[in-house]
Amino acid sequence: MDKIKKLFSPIRAWKYAFNKPVTLPMEDIIDRPRESQNNARGFHVNDHTLCIGCGACSEICPTEAIVMVKRAGIEDKDGALAERPTIDYGRCCFCALCVDICASGSLKMSKAYLLNATSPDTYYRMPEVSFDSSGGDKIGYEKTSESDLLVLERQGMEQVASEEARESFMEILKGFSLEQARIEAARCIGCEICVKTCPANMHIPEYIDSIWKGDLKKGLVQMYETNPLPGVCGSVCTHKCETVCAIGNRGESVAIRWLKRYIVDNAPASAYEEGVVQPVSKPGRGRVAVVGGGPAGMSASYYLRTLGYEVDLIESQAQIGGVARYGVPAYRLPESRLNKDVSVLEKIGVKMILNTKVGEQVSLEDLGEQYDAVFLSTGLPESRSLTMEHGDHPDIGYAMPLLAAARSYLRGEGPAPEVSDNAIVIGGGNVAFDVARTLLRLQREKGIEGEVKLVSLETEDVLPADLEEIQEGREEGIQYFCGFGPQAVAVEEGRIQGLHTVKCLSVMDAACCFNPVFDHDQKSLISGSQIFVAVGQMNPHSYFTQSLLDQVKFKGPRIQVSQWGQTEGLPWLFAGGDIVQGPDMIHAIADGHRAARGIDQYLQEKWRENA
Amino acid sequence: MILYLVLKEVNPLSEVKLFFGPQHPGMHGNASVHLYVEGDVVKKARLVPGMLHRGFEKSMENHTWAGNLALIPRVCVAEPDINELVFAQGVETIAEIEVPERAHYIRMIIMEMTRILAHMMSLGAIGSPTGLYTANQWMQADRNQILDLFEAITGHRVYHMYIVAGGVRKELPKGIEKRLLRFLEDFERRMPEYHALIFENPTIQARLKDNIMLPDWVVWELGVTGIGMRSAVGKPYDVRKVLPYARYDQVEFDVPVSTYSDAYTRTVMKYYEIIESMKIIRQSIDLMPEGKVRVPVAPGNALKWVLPKGQTYSVIESARGEFGYYMVSDGKTHPYRIAVRGASFPQGFLGIDRYMPGVRLDDAALWYDTMGICTPEIDR
Numbered sequence: 001m002d003k004i005k006k007l008f009s010p011i012r013a014w015k016y017a018f019n020k021p022v023t024l025p026m027e028d029i030i031d032r033p034r035e036s037q038n039n040a041r042g043f044h045v046n047d048h049t050l051c052i053g054c055g056a057c058s059e060i061c062p063t064e065a066i067v068m069v070k071r072a073g074i075e076d077k078d079g080a081l082a083e084r085p086t087i088d089y090g091r092c093c094f095c096a097l098c099v100d101i102c103a104s105g106s107l108k109m110s111k112a113y114l115l116n117a118t119s120p121d122t123y124y125r126m127p128e129v130s131f132d133s134s135g136g137d138k139i140g141y142e143k144t145s146e147s148d149l150l151v152l153e154r155q156g157m158e159q160v161a162s163e164e165a166r167e168s169f170m171e172i173l174k175g176f177s178l179e180q181a182r183i184e185a186a187r188c189i190g191c192e193i194c195v196k197t198c199p200a201n202m203h204i205p206e207y208i209d210s211i212w213k214g215d216l217k218k219g220l221v222q223m224y225e226t227n228p229l230p231g232v233c234g235s236v237c238t239h240k241c242e243t244v245c246a247i248g249n250r251g252e253s254v255a256i257r258w259l260k261r262y263i264v265d266n267a268p269a270s271a272y273e274e275g276v277v278q279p280v281s282k283p284g285r286g287r288v289a290v291v292g293g294g295p296a297g298m299s300a301s302y303y304l305r306t307l308g309y310e311v312d313l314i315e316s317q318a319q320i321g322g323v324a325r326y327g328v329p330a331y332r333l334p335e336s337r338l339n340k341d342v343s344v345l346e347k348i349g350v351k352m353i354l355n356t357k358v359g360e361q362v363s364l365e366d367l368g369e370q371y372d373a374v375f376l377s378t379g380l381p382e383s384r385s386l387t388m389e390h391g392d393h394p395d396i397g398y399a400m401p402l403l404a405a406a407r408s409y410l411r412g413e414g415p416a417p418e419v420s421d422n423a424i425v426i427g428g429g430n431v432a433f434d435v436a437r438t439l440l441r442l443q444r445e446k447g448i449e450g451e452v453k454l455v456s457l458e459t460e461d462v463l464p465a466d467l468e469e470i471q472e473g474r475e476e477g478i479q480y481f482c483g484f485g486p487q488a489v490a491v492e493e494g495r496i497q498g499l500h501t502v503k504c505l506s507v508m509d510a511a512c513c514f515n516p517v518f519d520h521d522q523k524s525l526i527s528g529s530q531i532f533v534a535v536g537q538m539n540p541h542s543y544f545t546q547s548l549l550d551q552v553k554f555k556g557p558r559i560q561v562s563q564w565g566q567t568e569g570l571p572w573l574f575a576g577g578d579i580v581q582g583p584d585m586i587h588a589i590a591d592g593h594r595a596a597r598g599i600d601q602y603l604q605e606k607w608r609e610n611a
Numbered sequence: 612m613i614l615y616l617v618l619k620e621v622n623p624l625s626e627v628k629l630f631f632g633p634q635h636p637g638m639h640g641n642a643s644v645h646l647y648v649e650g651d652v653v654k655k656a657r658l659v660p661g662m663l664h665r666g667f668e669k670s671m672e673n674h675t676w677a678g679n680l681a682l683i684p685r686v687c688v689a690e691p692d693i694n695e696l697v698f699a700q701g702v703e704t705i706a707e708i709e710v711p712e713r714a715h716y717i718r719m720i721i722m723e724m725t726r727i728l729a730h731m732m733s734l735g736a737i738g739s740p741t742g743l744y745t746a747n748q749w750m751q752a753d754r755n756q757i758l759d760l761f762e763a764i765t766g767h768r769v770y771h772m773y774i775v776a777g778g779v780r781k782e783l784p785k786g787i788e789k790r791l792l793r794f795l796e797d798f799e800r801r802m803p804e805y806h807a808l809i810f811e812n813p814t815i816q817a818r819l820k821d822n823i824m825l826p827d828w829v830v831w832e833l834g835v836t837g838i839g840m841r842s843a844v845g846k847p848y849d850v851r852k853v854l855p856y857a858r859y860d861q862v863e864f865d866v867p868v869s870t871y872s873d874a875y876t877r878t879v880m881k882y883y884e885i886i887e888s889m890k891i892i893r894q895s896i897d898l899m900p901e902g903k904v905r906v907p908v909a910p911g912n913a914l915k916w917v918l919p920k921g922q923t924y925s926v927i928e929s930a931r932g933e934f935g936y937y938m939v940s941d942g943k944t945h946p947y948r949i950a951v952r953g954a955s956f957p958q959g960f961l962g963i964d965r966y967m968p969g970v971r972l973d974d975a976a977l978w979y980d981t982m983g984i985c986t987p988e989i990d991r
Contacts, residue, residue, distance in 0.1 A: 009811035012804070013745055022752045037759065039784055041766040059914055062678035095681035095772050100780075101913055109766075141766045146905045147780045149677065149913035186911020212915060 033134050036111040040140035041094045043112045044087055044127035048074065050106035053081035054191035054246040057098035057107055060149070065091035066098060069126065078197045079244035089115065089123040096141050101149040103189060103246040108142050111135035152251025155184040157258060162475035166437070167444050169330040169410055172472070173258070181262040185212040187247060188254050194241035200590040202226045204241055208259055217271035219263045224276050227589050228302035228344065229295055231337040232324045234261030237586050238466075264337060272344060280348040283310040286372040286603050290314065291358050291543075294322020295585050296377035296577025298341070299592025300599075301350045304375075307600050311350045312371070316357040318413070320345070322379050323578075323585070326404040327431075329438050335411065359543030368572050373599045375565070377577035377592065380537035386426065389488030395496050396489065399427070399435045399534035406438050419443050420530040421450035424499050426486055427534035428456030431583075433469040435534045436478050452478050453526055457504045457516055459483040481526055485518045490525060498527040539579050558582065564598025565591060574599055625649060629972070633662065637740035637976025640688065640986035644963055644979070648972050656967035656975075658960065663990040671949045676702060676776065677913035679946070684770040686951055687985050690729040692721050693929040694936075695774035698949075700856060701925035701938040702776035705918050706908055714778030715858040716899035720791070721764070721774060722857070722927075723888040723895070728757050729930035730881040730888075733983070734809060737878055740976035741818050746809050753801065756794050763787060778905035788896050795889050802886070810879055819875035823978050826872070829966060833957040837932020838880050838983060843872035850928035862894040874981040884930075917944055929954045931983040953988025960989050 024034075036042060048071065058066040068083040076082045085098070085107065099107050107127070112135040115123065130137040158174040159165075165172045176184060190205040198204065203222040210219030223230040237257050245253030285308040290297045293315035301311045319325055320342050324333060346352070358364055358378075367374050383398035385391065397417075408414035421443065425436040436454045443450040454473070456463060460482040463470055474480070484501035491497065503522035509515040538557060541549075551569030553560040558580055561567055565574040576591030578584070632643030641662040647655035667686050671679055683698050684691030696718060703710060710718075735750030737743070758768040763784055765773035773780050809815055827844045829835070840848055847866035851859040867883040869876045909916040920942040926935035932954035941947040953959070958966075962982060970978050 003813075006811055006813050006816075009807045010743075010745075010809075010814075013749075013808050022755075037763040037766075039764065039766045039781075040762055056912075056914070060675075060678060062674055062681040093681050093770070094767065095770075096766060097677065097681065097913070144781050146778075146782060146903075151907070151910070151912055183910040186909075186915040186917075189912055189914060212911070 033114055035135055035138075036113060036140055038140065040109070040111050040113065041096045042110045042135060042140050043089070043115065043131045043133075044085075044098070045108050045110045045130055045136070045139070046085065046127040047106040047129050048084060050104045051084055052079060052104045052106075052191075052193065052246055052249065053083040054103045054189060054193060055081075055083065055085075056101045056103050056150075056189045056191060056246070057085050059189065060097045060101045061092075062095060062097065063091045063093050065089070065093075071126065076196065078240075079193060081191075081193060081196075084126055086124065086126040089125070090120065097149065099141055100143050100147045101189075102143065103150060103191070104249045105143060109140045111138040111140040150189070150247060150251065151187045152247065154187075154252035154255055155180045157255070162472065162477075165331065165472075166440050166476040169406075169441055171334045172331050175265055176255075176258055176262045178266075181211050181259060181266075182214075184255050185209070185259060188212075189246060191246045193244055193246050194256060197244045198241045199584075199587045200226045200593060202241070204256055207263060208254070208256070211259055211262060216263050216267040217275045220267045220271050221275040223260065223263065224302075224344075226593060227586075228299055229324070229341045229585075229589055230260050231264040231341045232295065232333060233257070233586060233589070234264050235333040235337060236324075236328050238584055240586070261337075264340060272340075273347075276344055277347045280306050281308050283308060283349065285309050287312070287370075288373050288375065288599055289367045289371040290375045290377065291364070291367070292322060292376065292378040292577070293317070293320035293352070293354075294377060294379045294577060294588065295324060296379070296588035296592040296595075297322065297375065298345060299589040300375045300377065300574075300576065300596045301345055301592075302348070303593050303596030304599060305345075305348050305350050307596060309372075309600075312353055313345070313350050314353045314356050314358060314362070314367075316355070318355055320352055320354070323583075326381075326407055327400065327434075329403065329434050329441075330407060330410050331437070331441070332434075363545070364543045364548060364573075365545065368570070371572075372603055373572050373574060375592075375595050375599065376559075376573060376575040376579070377588070378539055378541075378543070379578045379588075380539050380583055382538055382540065383533060384536040384538050386486060386533050386535060388486055389500075390491045391489060393489055393491060393496060393531075395530060397530065397532040399431050399532060400537060402435055402532060403431075403438060406442065416445065417442060418530075419446065419448070419450070420528075421448045422453075422528045423450065423530040423532065424453045424455060424526060424528035425532045425534055426455050426499070427536075428454070428458045428463045428465060428482070429534065429536075430465045430469055431537070432456065432534035433465050433473050433478075435532050437473060437476060439532070440476055440478060451528075453481055453528060454478050455481045455484050455486060455499060455501060455526060457483070457485055457507050459504075462507070484524070484526070485516060487523075489531060496529055496531055498525050499531060500525055537578070537583060541579075562598070563594070564601065565595030566598055566602060571602065574602075626654060631975055632659075635976065637980065639736065639979065639984065642959075642979075642984075642986035642990065644967070644975070646967075646972070646975060651971050651973070653968050653970055653972060653975055656963050658963045658989070660960075660990045663987050665991075667987075667991040668949055668951060672946055674946075675914065675944050676908065676916045676918060676946065680772050680775060681770075684772060686953075686987050686991055687929075688769070688987065689732045689985060690725050690930055691770050692725040692774060693927060693934050695772065696722060696857075697925045697927050697934060697936045698938075699774050699776040700927070701923050701936050701949075702908060702918065704923040704925060705921040705938065705940050706776070707919075708777060708906055708908060710778050711903040711906060712858075712900050713902045714904045716895045717779045717783060717904060718774055719857045719859065719862070719895045720892050720899075721771070721779070723891045724757055724761065724791075726888045726930045727885050728754060730885050731757075733930070733980070734805070734878065734881055736980055737809065737815070737819075737977075740973075740980060741815055743809065743812065743815060746805070749801075749805070749808070753798060756797075760787070760791060760794060763790070775905070776908045778903070780905070782904050791892065791896065795892060799889065802882075806882065810875075810882065816875065818974075818977065819873065819878060819981070821873050821875075823874040823970060823974055823981055824872060825877070825982070827870075829962070830872075833961050833965075835932065835958050835962070837929070837954055838877055838884070839872070839932065839958060841866065842869045842876045842880055845870035850926055850933055854926065856927055858895075858898070859891075861898060862891050864888075864891050864894075874977055877981045877983070881930075915944065917942065926952075931955045931985060931988075934988075951988070951991050953985065953991065955982070955984040955988050958982045959984040959986070 207219040577588035581587040683694040735747040738746035765771035935952040937950040
């Protein structure tokens with residue numbers, strides 16, 4: 001009986017002969033393919049308007065199926081490259097690591113899984129916004145916060161608390177520790193988008209990589225390839241690189257500036273000696289004078305010296321550094337870090353002629369005759385003044401003299417600048433904040449519990465200063481009067497009593513030109529016994545004689561030069577830095593580098609013709 | 612003696628060399644065995660590996676810790692997730708990181724789903740050498756439902772690339788628990804039908820019972836683990852019990868054992884293991900807490916993950932036995948060395964040469980199947 005039961009046991013399966021089959025007919029597979037599940041990893045789709053061409057997908061692809069190819073109709077721009085990923089589906093294994101690491105979040109996977117073609121070329125394609133087969137317009141696999149392979153949060157940097165910071169000129173940012181620097185460096189994907197945006201085209205991914213690998217000497221060498229002032233830039237650069245950082249698309253950009261500072265602070269002396277100083281060749285090709293020892297002049301001196309020229313750096317002040325030494329406050333750039341950069345110039349044999357003002361002790365024409373070429377980088381050492389009633393009052397101070405005096409005082413070279421207990425600063429840029437915060441510190445040094453007021457045309461949301469300046473300034477106790485136009489200085493009995501202002505409605509007109517509109521009905525008086533003007537810097541170009549002025553072309557206040565820094569009328573005269581670009585340190589450094597190459601090209605050509 | 616030699620010369624068919632390779636429906640994967648057959652009986656068997664050799668272990672050294680995710684599942688096609696988990700656990704041990712609680716339970720669900728998948732494949736595959744193709748078709752149809760679930764959870768049907776070092780890649784999709792439970796219910800209803808179709812089938816019984824024995828001394832000699840060992844020596848040696856990983860110590864399940872290991876016992880034990888796996892999935896769904904599912908392995912983005920120096924032997928219980936990776940990190944972005952201990956390596960690599968001779972030719976495929984051999988574990 002048991003045996004018979006056993007025999008019939010499998011026959012029960014026959015009941016399914018009358019059921020609907022679970023298998024699909026062939027027509028259904030081709031014409032009505034099943035839709036994939038929501039999470040399916042099908043063929044890729046890529047939104048080219050979001051994609052920034054960083055190539056992280058190509059970098060992580062385990063099968064090396066992704067190649068970045070320049071796409072027609074897309075141009076390189078700040079923050080995005082023209083390349084887009086192409087995928088060889090003969091190699092792709094659909095692991096979606098590319099989607100997980102995508103910096104912009106543009107790369108996703110569709111639900112499409114069918115692609116039948118006779119030509120193998122069909123399987124090599126650039127993903128578009130949708131895929132041209134069934135399910136291609138539906139998104140399957142997407143990145144989530146868990147599957148994200150990038151680190152979006154920046155390493156926090158320790159800084160001195162505002163209450164403590166405003167008491168002295170000590171540096172506010174304490175710098176990365178080894179651990180922090182390595183973690184921060186490991187966030188970089190090495191896409192080089194920042195390199196194109198940096199005015200000096202610094203080798204950013206390379207030096208960040210050197211931190212990650214613990215080889216600071218290599219990082220230092222990489223930095224000096226394009227920037228001989230890494231210490232200065234590591235502290236006060238305008239970091240255009242960070243604004244375009246690929247990681248910044250969805251998270252906080254990599255702290256490129258602070259990583260640069262980390263290398264300068266932590267590279268051993270031997271790294272400077274072996275990596276930077278020793279490789280410089282002996283002089284012997286020609287003599288070049290560099291006028292002005294600011295960032296542009298220092299940069300030009302370094303590269304001219306590395307190209308084999310004898311360089312005389314002529315500086316009007318007692319020390320090299322320009323705005324880095326006489327402008328930027330010490331709490332942002334301490335002297336020691338600047339000296340590190342300057343000492344490299346000294347070690348490679350740049351001859352520094354200090355306390356010499358071109359136009360007074362020596363004329364520019366004489367320099368042109370004595371030297372093979374002259375690089376002019378005198379910067380913007382003087383402050384612009386404001387035209388208003390009592391604007392010529394002798395107690396009105398200006399930004400540049402105050403900042404210079406404050407630095408000299410800290411070095412022990414001069415007396416402390418005069419400060420009152422109620423100071424007004426006019427201006428809304430970084431310099432105005434430098435002045436205000438410097439005044440605050442000077443007040444504290446003197447034991448005055450005073451007030452510092454900052455008056456700007458722009459409202460707070462459009463202040464030209466950096467966000468961190470605005471925030472730190474507020475924390476330190478500076479009072480903001482944003483959106484006020486100064487009209488007159490209130491003077492009583494020959495002493496400043498305050499500033500008469502009116503409401504400023506807008507600063508820029510429709511064509512984005514400076515054209516402030518005021519509401520003269522809304523008047524107010526801001527009280528204060530001292531006024532500092534920080535509304536821009538300028539250069540009187542006092543060294544230009546009339547005959548030189550006739551030959552040099554200007555574009556507004558700026559000297560017009562060729563791509564290599566050469567002035568049009570005077571082939572021996574090269575110019576760069578703030579007098580050409582306007583105030584920005586990294587542009588000045590880049591100018592110095594370009595001019596050094598320009599001078600080299602010019603002299604080599606000249607000598608070849610004369611030979 | 613002379614007569615024998617003469618006869619052998621005269622009758623060259625006394626020993627025939629047969630190629631039992633990937634073209635054979637009873638063969639699993641791209642393996643091949645050279646069989647020397649006299650009459651119906653296999654006299655000599657030589658494993659000829661190499662058809663599948665992709666240099667997995669060496670390739671792993673050329674991929675980053677993150678990039679290896681795409682490569683490792685390929686070591687076993689039928690049960691890829693074991694590689695992911697064993698690799699992830701190794702990385703976690705070396706990097707000394709704690710996986711979130713929820714991820715442990717998700718991992719268990721995935722592991723038991725894949726165990727069911729592998730056992731279904733194997734139970735269905737018993738149909739190929741025995742002629743019971745219905746079993747294979749049914750199993751594939753039901754297996755398809757699990758593949759759908761895998762697709763919904765992980766994004767892919769076969770190579771899931773879901774279990775990653777630090778947890779799992781993504782949160783479970785909404786409502787997947789319900790779908791999973793519905794499938795389990797459905798499948799549980801079908802289980803008796805499978806039993807009737809396969810195990811109560813007199814043909815299968817005739818082919819499998821008391822056939823292709825695996826005595827306990829062979830187990831000890833070769834180092835067979837998994838169902839092979841448990842069916843022969845009667846000891847519940849299961850990595851999930853003896854060295855619990857994930858949260859297997861938090862769930863209740865039995866490990867079926869036996870002391871008489873014929874082909875039938877080894878096959879029916881897979882059936883019972885499926886039942887236990889379903890129990891584990893149900894408990895995991897109940898016990899699974901809310902929370903994070905992934906923690907970072909190392910600082911920085913995946914291109915720059917660096918593990919500290921160290922080595923570990925990471926081990927789990929696969930459908931075929933103890934499966935482990937011996938992993939060495941020299942403190943760089945890539946593994947220094949990974950050695951794979953394939954679960955079926957002992958019986959597959961040594962067992963074929965030594966213990967396949969003696970079986971009948973028609974049982975050769977059954978021998979290969981019921982010993983639980985997964986070719987890529989030999990050929991890696």
